[in-house]
Amino acid sequence: MPEQGRVIKRRLRSIKNMQQITKAMEMVAAARLRRAQEKVAAARPYAREIQGMIRRLLPAIPGMAHPLLANRETVPRPGGVVRAGFVVITSDRGLCGGFNGHVLRQAQVLLAKEKEYGLITIGRKGRDYFRRRGYRLVAEFIALGDDPTVTQTREIAQALLDLYEKKLVDEISLVYMEFISTGRQVPKVAKLLPVEAPPTDEADQALINDYLFEPEPEKVLDMLLPRFIVGQIYNALLESKASEQAARMIAMGAASENAAEMIDQLTLSFNKARQAAITKEISEIVGGANAL
Numbered sequence: 001m002p003e004q005g006r007v008i009k010r011r012l013r014s015i016k017n018m019q020q021i022t023k024a025m026e027m028v029a030a031a032r033l034r035r036a037q038e039k040v041a042a043a044r045p046y047a048r049e050i051q052g053m054i055r056r057l058l059p060a061i062p063g064m065a066h067p068l069l070a071n072r073e074t075v076p077r078p079g080g081v082v083r084a085g086f087v088v089i090t091s092d093r094g095l096c097g098g099f100n101g102h103v104l105r106q107a108q109v110l111l112a113k114e115k116e117y118g119l120i121t122i123g124r125k126g127r128d129y130f131r132r133r134g135y136r137l138v139a140e141f142i143a144l145g146d147d148p149t150v151t152q153t154r155e156i157a158q159a160l161l162d163l164y165e166k167k168l169v170d171e172i173s174l175v176y177m178e179f180i181s182t183g184r185q186v187p188k189v190a191k192l193l194p195v196e197a198p199p200t201d202e203a204d205q206a207l208i209n210d211y212l213f214e215p216e217p218e219k220v221l222d223m224l225l226p227r228f229i230v231g232q233i234y235n236a237l238l239e240s241k242a243s244e245q246a247a248r249m250i251a252m253g254a255a256s257e258n259a260a261e262m263i264d265q266l267t268l269s270f271n272k273a274r275q276a277a278i279t280k281e282i283s284e285i286v287g288g289a290n291a292l
Contacts, residue, residue, distance in 0.1 A: 004273050005270060005273050005274055005277065008266055008269055008270040008273060009270065011266055012263060012266050012267065012270065015259050015262050015263055015266065016259075016263060018255075018259055019256055019259035019260065019263070022252045022253075022255040022256045022259060023252070023256050025095065025248065025252040026248075026249055026252035026253050026256060029245045029246075029248040029249035029252060030245075030249050032146055032245045033182065033242065033245035033246050033249055035147075036146075036179075036238065036241050036242035036245050037179070037242055039147075039238050039241075039242075040179055040235075040238045040239055040242050043231075043234060043235050043238050044235065046231060047231050047232065047235045050224065050227060050228050050231050051228070053224060054195070054221075054224060054225075054228060057217060057220060057221055057224065058221075067165065068161075068164075068193060068194060068195050068225045068229075069194055069195055069225075083114075083116040083117065083118060083168075083169050083170045083171075084110075084114045084116070084117050084118070084169065084170070084171055084172075084173065085117065085118035085119075085120060085138075085160075085163060085164070085168075085169030085170075085171060085172040085173070085193075086107060086110055086111065086117060086118070086119055086120065086172075086173055086175055087120045087121075087122060087160065087172060087173070087174045087175065087192070087233075087236075088103060088104070088107045088119070088120070088121050088122070088123075088126045088130075088175045088176075089103065089122045089123060089126070089174065089175065089176035089177075089236060089237065089240045090103055090104065090121070090122070090123035090124075090125040090126035090129075090240075091123050091124075091125050091240075091244045092123055092124040092125065092142060092143060092144070093124075093125075094125065095248060095251060095252065096244050096245075096247040096248040096251055097247040097248070097250060097251035097254075098247065099177060099185070099243060099244050099247035099248070100123075100125045100126070100129075102177065102185075102186075102187050103126070103175060103176060103177055103187055104125075104126060104129050105187075106175055106187040106189065107126075107175045110173075110175065110189065111135070118138045118163060118168055118169040118172075119135055119136065119137050119138060120137065120138060120139040120140070120141075120159075120160065120163075120172075121137060121139075121140045121141070122140075122141045122142075122144065122156065122237070123141075123142065123144075124142045124143070127140045127142060138163060138168060138169070139159050139160075139163065141155075141156055141159075144237070146241060146245075147241075148234070148237040148238070148241065150230070150234060153230055153233050153234040153237060154230055156233055157226070157229050157230045157233050160172055160192070160193070160229070160233075161193075161226070161229070164193050171191070171193060171194060172191075172192045172193040173189050173190060173191050173192060174188075174189070174190045174192050174232070174233070174236045175187065175188075175189050176188060176190075176236045176237075176239060176240045176243075177239065177240050177243035177244070177247075178239050178243070179239045179242040179243045179246065181246075182246045182249070182250075183246075183250070185243035185246060185247065188239075190232065190236065192229060192232055192233070193229070195225055195228065195229070
């Protein structure tokens with residue numbers, strides 16, 4: 001019985017140490033989540049405005065043939081195949097619940113529908129997952145940190161533009177977790193290239209004829225489209241980071257609660273074992289006294 005008590009005490013110490021770690025990770029994730037939420041909220045208006053500018057600009061230059069606007073489905077590769085590119089955004093670290101699993105399952109569903117594809121991963125978990133399963137990666141980006149910068153985003157955007165302009169892929173979509181709230185994040189697939197013109201509403205159409213462009217609309221579009229692509233990627237990275245921190249905070253909170261339950265159960269078992277040992281010793285003492 002003393003040996004059993006020592007085993008239980010060792011388990012108790014181990015679980016208490018783990019609980020301290022999970023609580024610390026939960027607090028860190030909560031702090032990072034607040035910063036990530038602020039960045040997501042700050043980036044969304046920029047994404048809406050630049051999309052609105054493109055929506056108002058394109059009707060002013062009808063018939064413009066821009067390489068980032070061309071839909072290659074009308075001129076597919078030999079055999080009638082369009083090669084789809086997917087940018088899968090995951091985390092570099094684990095311990096974030098089902099965050100990575102949801103994104104990877106969504107990506108696999110999309111890849112299963114394509115005869116030819118180009119796979120680009122952002123994050124170590126996605127890269128390792130697809131490598132283990134024999135998928136061929138055309139590009140990979142890891143170690144962006146918990147606070148991705150615009151400079152890092154520009155490098156990613158340039159790599160994607162190179163793949164698209166060299167016709168290694170005919171279209172590119174982003175696959176990531178969209179942050180809805182702390183308790184809800186959903187996988188999202190967003191078309192990145194070719195850039196699709198947002199629908200123009202009646203209010204925009206009425207104002208288009210009143211716009212004066214300086215320089216020419218074509219030059220404005222040339223400057224605007226790369227910035228739009230960088231903005232879309234940056235917004236997806238921020239959404240993904242916020243979702244990751246929310247998932248990690250929830251997962252670590254649940255782990256801390258489970259550890260507390262295990263501590264209660266082990267404490268009860270330890271007390272029972274100690275009481276049984278004391279009772280046995282008393283019985284032996286009484287039995288020995290009676291024998292004398």
